[in-house]
Amino acid sequence: MPGEISPWLLLLSLFGTSHSCLQDPSSAYKYTGIVCRLTYPAAVVLNEKTTKVIEAAFQHARYPSMQGEKSAGFFGKVSYGLENLEIYNLSIGRSDFELRPGEGIGLEINNVSAVFSGTIQYGYGSWLVNVGHRLDFEVETQIDLGINPKLYCGNSKVAADTSDCYLNFHKFRLYLEGDKEPNWLKKLFTDFITFTVKLVVKGQICKEINKLADILAEFIQDTAANFLSDGGISVDIGVTTTPLITANYIESYHKGLTTYLNLTSVINASVFHPDHLTENRMLYFWFSDDIFKPLIAAAHQDGRFQLNISSEDLKTLFETNLSSIKPEYVAKCLLESASPELRVWSSSVPTLNTSTVGTSVWAQATGELYCGSQNKPTLSFQMNITVDVSASYADKKLFLHGKPQQISVIRAELPQQNKLINDEAQVEFIREAVEKIGVPKVLSVLEVEITRLMDKQGANLFDIIDPEVLHQEGYIVTQMDFGFPHHLLVDFLKRTLQ
Ligand SMILES: *[C@@H]1O[C@H](CO)[C@@H](O)[C@H](O)[C@H]1NC(C)=O
Numbered sequence: 001m002p003g004e005i006s007p008w009l010l011l012l013s014l015f016g017t018s019h020s021c022l023q024d025p026s027s028a029y030k031y032t033g034i035v036c037r038l039t040y041p042a043a044v045v046l047n048e049k050t051t052k053v054i055e056a057a058f059q060h061a062r063y064p065s066m067q068g069e070k071s072a073g074f075f076g077k078v079s080y081g082l083e084n085l086e087i088y089n090l091s092i093g094r095s096d097f098e099l100r101p102g103e104g105i106g107l108e109i110n111n112v113s114a115v116f117s118g119t120i121q122y123g124y125g126s127w128l129v130n131v132g133h134r135l136d137f138e139v140e141t142q143i144d145l146g147i148n149p150k151l152y153c154g155n156s157k158v159a160a161d162t163s164d165c166y167l168n169f170h171k172f173r174l175y176l177e178g179d180k181e182p183n184w185l186k187k188l189f190t191d192f193i194t195f196t197v198k199l200v201v202k203g204q205i206c207k208e209i210n211k212l213a214d215i216l217a218e219f220i221q222d223t224a225a226n227f228l229s230d231g232g233i234s235v236d237i238g239v240t241t242t243p244l245i246t247a248n249y250i251e252s253y254h255k256g257l258t259t260y261l262n263l264t265s266v267i268n269a270s271v272f273h274p275d276h277l278t279e280n281r282m283l284y285f286w287f288s289d290d291i292f293k294p295l296i297a298a299a300h301q302d303g304r305f306q307l308n309i310s311s312e313d314l315k316t317l318f319e320t321n322l323s324s325i326k327p328e329y330v331a332k333c334l335l336e337s338a339s340p341e342l343r344v345w346s347s348s349v350p351t352l353n354t355s356t357v358g359t360s361v362w363a364q365a366t367g368e369l370y371c372g373s374q375n376k377p378t379l380s381f382q383m384n385i386t387v388d389v390s391a392s393y394a395d396k397k398l399f400l401h402g403k404p405q406q407i408s409v410i411r412a413e414l415p416q417q418n419k420l421i422n423d424e425a426q427v428e429f430i431r432e433a434v435e436k437i438g439v440p441k442v443l444s445v446l447e448v449e450i451t452r453l454m455d456k457q458g459a460n461l462f463d464i465i466d467p468e469v470l471h472q473e474g475y476i477v478t479q480m481d482f483g484f485p486h487h488l489l490v491d492f493l494k495r496t497l498q
Pocket residue numbers: 088089115117138
């Protein structure tokens with residue numbers, strides 16, 4: 001049933017030149033189908049969760065055993081090793097951040113207090129020969145942690161380089177079990193433990209934070225890509241350039257290319273400009289018409305735009321009051337046929353066009369009404385349909401509102417009688433039925449479908465607050481505030497750190 005392949009080829013061209021990570025954002029704009037802007041207020045909300053992530057990093061870090069050796073005059077050499085390093089009673093004071101334009105993000109976590117415990121083994125002479133003694137220790141610490149992540153374009157994704165990471169110890173109080181050891185030995189262990197614990201903790205914590213940053217960044221981007229992809233249709237949200245950081249926002253630029261079968265769409269004339277977005281909401285998504293056109297073309301090609309309505313559903317739909325009179329064969333079909341069925345599908349590649357009034361969607365649709373006989377429809381018709389669609393979002397659900405612009409019957413016939421319908425009243429009935437029954441029905445099916453996609457992949461990870469959808473020339477902006485439910489983050493960290 002889906003239409004012929006040629007219009008499809010007009011929209012998609014095989015593996016266009018791929019532009020990965022252009023140096024200059026403004027030259028990357030025209031290859032950018034999706035833009036995400038996260039503003040300072042959003043960063044404030046996320047920062048409230050930073051302490052949770054840091055806590056996870058500390059607790060999850062595994063501390064390796066360390067060994068050393070020191071000459072101790074009269075006693076010859078003392079060998080010693082540190083093992084079973086563990087962390088207790090972690091508490092995190094507060095975290096602060098700033099956006100550093102053109103540079104990165106500055107993150108400071110103050111007053112992390114923690115107790116590390118472990119065992120020190122030591123022996124005189126060669127390590128391998130003599131490991132006689134064990135001593136448990138505890139270190140009370142108070143630490144300030146600073147991380148200056150830089151965002152870059154890695155492997156076509158936004159990646160965070162957190163290698164600029166430092167720990168300052170304000171307090172480092174060591175308790176050795178028992179106090180039997182000679183002073184010089186205590187001094188030796190104090191030096192060793194101080195040095196080693198600082199080194200190990202710094203190395204492991206920074207490593208763990210790096211890993212978590214990667215996991216989080218990857219998770220968010222995979223969720224977004226999966227959200228837009230379904231079945232054989234996928235959307236590449238790889239980045240076109242390095243994210244931009246200003247004093248007020250972080251902005252990332254994504255390709256938004258549809259792949260279906262072995263064809264990938266091309267975006268090379270996107271109209272994006274930073275002025276399209278403001279800075280007073282937390283989160284913005286900018287979508288070019290250029291991402292939706294190939295996406296709906298692929299959905300059409302994949303046979304997604306098909307709708308069969310039968311029996312009671314169909315009868316209920318036709319209870320809608322129309323001003324034109326039901327032709328007799330329609331009335332008879334609904335009343336007398338045991339299982340009447342209406343089949344509708346898109347019969348050529350639909351397209352769309354966004355302007356300030358909404359997104360104007362054009363489609364050619366074919367419909368067939370079956371009244372008993374399964375192989376020959378009673379009525380068959382083809383339509384041109386242009387509908388202005390706008391969207392809104394409330395209660396975790398997307399709503400589509402459709403305003404029919406132009407609905408015209410291209411051809412209508414009664415196949416069983418091999419007869420074209422020319423009667424104006426009958427043609428008008430079909431037109432009115434499509435406008436008042438068909439269009440709302442299709443939109444409600446689409447709403448359900450999109451809501452299903454949103455539920456499918458962690459779209460509920462955030463509490464979306466007061467979202468708005470704005471339609472502009474050639475693009476759509478969705479803007480919202482959000483909350484980040486505590487338990488979701490905790491669950492997520494638990495799952496990923498297993
Ligand atoms: C952790 O804190 C509790 C209560 O504050 C205390 O009883 C316990 O000794 C602490 N543990 C360590 C290893 O310091």
